Amino acid sequence: MKKRVLSVIALLLSLAMFVVGCSSGSKSEESAEKAESAGDKSGAITVAYKAAPPNLDSDQSTDWTVTAVMNHVYEGLYEFNASSEAVPHLAKSCDIENDGKTYVFHLREGVLFHDGSEMKAEDVKASFDRWFAVNEMGISVSEYVDSVDVVDDYTVSVKLNSVYAPFLNVIASPTSNQKMVVRPASLIEKYGNDVLEEHIGTGPYKFDSWVPDASVKLVKFDDYVPVEGEASGFAGKRVAYANEINIQFVTDESVRISGLETGEFMFAEEISQDKYSQVESSENTVPQIMDSDVEGMLTFNCGAAPFDDLNARKAVAIGLDLEELATAQIGDENFWSLDGCLFDKSTVWYDEKAGEGVYAKNDLELAKEYLAKSDYNGEPVVIVQGKDDNVESQGAEDLRSQLEKIGFNVEVELYDRATVMEKRSQKEGWAIHLAYFSVWNADPQVWSAWVGTNGWITNWDDENSKKMDEIFAKMLVELDQDARYKLVQDWYNTFWEYVPYVKTIDYSRMNATNAKLQGYANYCQPFFWNTWVEE
Incomplete structure (x- = not known):
């Protein structure tokens, strides 16, 4: 099954x-x-x-x-x-x-x-x-x-x-x-x-x-x-x-x-x-x-240090200045916006409270406190991105600057697309990848392939990833729309509690x-x- x-x-x-x-x-x-x-x-x-x-x-x-x-x-x-x-x-x-x-x-x-x-x-x-x-x-x-x-x-x-x-x-x-x-x-x-x-x-x-x-x-x-x-x-x-x-x-x-x-x-x-x-x-x-054509995702390698530690992931999520990142990646404000929900506000799955208290908090001092509570010992945080994609490369350089302010030691590695895909598929050798997902999905169930246990490239496999799996298992068999929406809200809350990713921005073509x-x-x-x- x-x-x-x-x-x-x-x-x-x-x-x-x-x-x-x-x-x-x-x-x-x-x-x-x-x-x-x-x-x-x-x-x-x-x-x-x-x-x-x-x-x-x-x-x-x-x-x-x-x-x-x-x-x-x-x-x-x-x-x-x-x-x-x-x-x-x-x-x-x-x-x-x-x-x-x-x-x-x-x-x-x-x-x-x-x-x-x-x-x-x-x-x-x-x-x-x-x-x-x-x-x-x-x-x-x-x-x-x-x-x-x-x-x-x-x-x-x-x-x-x-x-x-x-x-x-x-x-x-x-x-x-x-x-x-x-x-x-x-x-x-x-x-x-x-x-x-x-x-x-x-x-x-x-x-x-x-x-x-x-x-x-x-x-x-x-x-x-x-x-x-x-x-x-x-x-x-x-x-x-x-x-x-x-x-x-x-x-x-x-x-x-x-x-x-x-x-x-x-x-x-x-x-x-x-x-x-x-x-x-x-x-x-x-x-x-x-509107909200694509959403940016900062993807962690949750299977290796330092981001196998939840406190290190929270340090990034809480410390980021997303407006600065959006300006570096996209520029023109006509083409980007900030919203912590993983579904567009036009949809039946939208929750305006998604990410509340975490998304776009931009609290550098609190981020430093989370990093201090983690097991991070100064090892390089390797950001892997495409060298021929300005959105990726410019985002990586801005992200380097922001993470260094929090207290991370950061290296940016830029490659051709094939090499990026090969590097990020590994369990070691990288820590962060800025990814881009279509906002348009037929059903919230799609996300179980991204944020469940070992979802996509996250290498996330611990007791918290199992909690995410349990939500999606319930969602798969729940036919009542109101009950299913509550499960989707549970998923949003769990996503922002354990941050296997950080949603960054919504942007448009x-x-x-x-x-x-x-x-x-x-x-x-x-x-x-x-x-x-x-x-």
């Missing part, structure tokens, strides 16, 4: 490290009002992504671009709203029975695929079966599954062999290579477990064409049947205003920016922060900063839009339903 739990969580961890973060809110009400008052909204939308996908099969690739493109074509039984809640989408409801081991999905009637056929239970079963067979997340979840059964045309039952509380969150997850999307059984029968070369979904846009390494063209699905309800994140009503969405893959940032300025592109992905003033000052372009693009929701991954070009 423990082995298979760890396999699922490890997969969640590996995928979450590559997904872009979510914005903290929804612009749905404002967008809806603008849409009602706008004129013709049917013009084409051309956008520029920074990299091309290897294929367009979201079950066969962890590349985020695949998901960002095909979210327009495929939909899930459940989708995440802006508060990180999984809510019904292609399903109208789900009954959880048999003490949490049976999920009965009731499907919306009249939902059409792009080939004109109606979505029914056989399609959902086939989609689940393929997901369990070829999707990396689905393969791991399949260990918990006994069967997927068609009850009638609009009812599907998924029977588990044990309780798995994150189930709805996982099948709704916008993280690359996680969401279970619904495809026609006929399409799945044709391709089986091979990479799909045709794409038939239920979404507001149909797949039209793909030129590898160059572009994807999507066209409006005139017979789309939207779910009712206000748009929020990926959930709620989706409207295809534009007749076409043309997605160009443009690796050169300067070309993405110039195309945005001239109006060739309505959206440009990932613009560097030093271009903020250029984008913000132009009347033709609008910066889209993704930037996309940009042309000023003519209206209705754009600055959410996890870019999408262009509910958007239009205002001439």
Whole structure:
């Protein structure tokens, strides 16, 4: 049981490290009002992504671009709203029975695929079966599954062999290579477990064409049947205003920016922060900063001196000036903020009291007291970082200065990425690594791979790490949201009590839009339903 739990969580961890973060809110009400008052909204939308996908099969690739493109074509039984809640989408409801081991999905009637056929239970079963067979997340979840059964045309039952509380969150997850999307059984029968070369979904846009390494063209699905309800994140009503969405893959940032300025592109992905003033000052372009996109983590090697000693870890946690560190790493205050919670304030998992009394305390004298109580004897504290990453290298130098003020003897070692990964994987030879995690996670359970016993690179294995394991074991089987939230609060408190990491800062990446693009929701991954070009 423990082995298979760890396999699922490890997969969640590996995928979450590559997904872009979510914005903290929804612009749905404002967008809806603008849409009602706008004129013709049917013009084409051309956008520029920074990299091309290897294929367009979201079950066969962890590349985020695949998901960002095909979210327009495929939909899930459940989708995440802006508060990180999984809510019904292609399903109208789900009954959880048999003490949490049976999920009965009731499907919306009249939902059409792009080939004109109606979505029914056989399609959902086939989609689940393929997901369990070829999707990396689905393969791991399949260990918990006994069967997927068609009850009638609009009812599907998924029977588990044990309780798995994150189930709805996982099948709704916008993280690359996680969401279970619904495809026609006929399409799945044709391709089986091979990479799909045709794409038939239920979404507001149909797949039209793909030129590898160059572009994807999507066209409006005139017979789309939207779910009712206000748009929020990926959930709620989706409207295809534009007749076409043309997605160009443009690796050169300067070309993405110039195309945005001239109006060739309505959206440009990932613009560097030093271009903020250029984008913000132009009347033709609008910066889209993704709130709390990434969170910085100071990672301790808890398996070796000096940070196998809790007092030494607390000395660092309490003594750091995080504003100084943020300024050294990021600079512009538009792109960073401080918050002790491990989930964004927009989510149902947020706790404003997380880290209280420890996070951003910046008490140098108290830090020195903790260090004096520890067994630290002056051995070098080795910080291992990437030499080609300014955020890492500049952070390491500032951290050296701050730790020396507390009383540590510090050495900074900068390497290429491969060497950094090799060094930090060892049980000795390093003490601290500044890491960066995506804020966006499908479920708090993901964190058990990071902060439990021997989580990620921490080498943390003592009676306190076992306490963390116990919390996650309870979280895995707790279905009640209120009770689960209390367990999450226990996890936050335990995290800050034993500090296997120190969360440092929240910081953000930037996309940009042309000023003519209206209705754009600055959410996890870019999408262009509910958007239009205002001439």
